[in-house]
Amino acid sequence: IRGLTGIAEKKVSSQEDSTCTFIRPMLGLSKNEILSICEDRHISFVEDSTNKDETYTRNLIRSKVIPVLEKVYPGCAKRSHELCSMFATMNEELDAEVHRIRVAIEAHTPDGQVWSKGGTLTLAYCPLDILKYKSETILQRLLSSLYSDMTNGTDLDKINRHMYKLAVDAIRSVKNKYDRDPSVHTWPSNVEIKLFRNQFIMRNLNRIPVT
Secondary structure, three states, X not given: XXXXXXXXXXXXXXXXXXXXXXXXXOXXXXXXXXXXXXXXXOOOOOOOHHHHOXXXXXXXXXXXXXXXXXXXXXXXHHHHHHHHHHHHHHHHHHHHHHHHHHHHXXXXXXXXXXXXXXXXXXXXXXXXXXXXXXXXXXXXXXXXXXXXXXXXXOOHHHOOHHHHHHHHHHHHOOOOOOOOOOEEEEEHHHEEEEEXXXXXXXXXXXXXXXX
């Protein structure tokens, strides 16, 4: 879904001790609409000299592809923006739900074992019942979020759809609680997902000793 949200109308970027907010208030307007606003309000403007350079993919699409699509499907550019806005809202709701689950996970994880001194997540632990009724999309995003924090964002591209599906299907399984035989999934960077005795355990084995 993230890849379908388009450019955000508002984005907060943080680097070290500074925070910068980018706001694009006219993102949903067409060029003609913006020019009309400038003309009505006598606002002078400058056009980027590279806008007409079709060696840039975005300009080639803007000048060659979109006009054809608009001719076949009038208003498609406007509807595409509306669709991106809808996906952006869905994306925010998913992130909010993942955040709520992570708060619950931290509440169950033993004190002092959540974050290492370097700010890296080391252990995530909670009753399996908190997770197993969540949707596949939410669980995949949760696992991705936890994994990213456990590895400082490295090797995330090595987690393929099949690996996510195996872990998610195991979490959502209602048939047993893995009382005798745990379900163990080993991911790159020595990260382990273990389902045992109705518990969800995800840990970076490079930082947490195996027990």
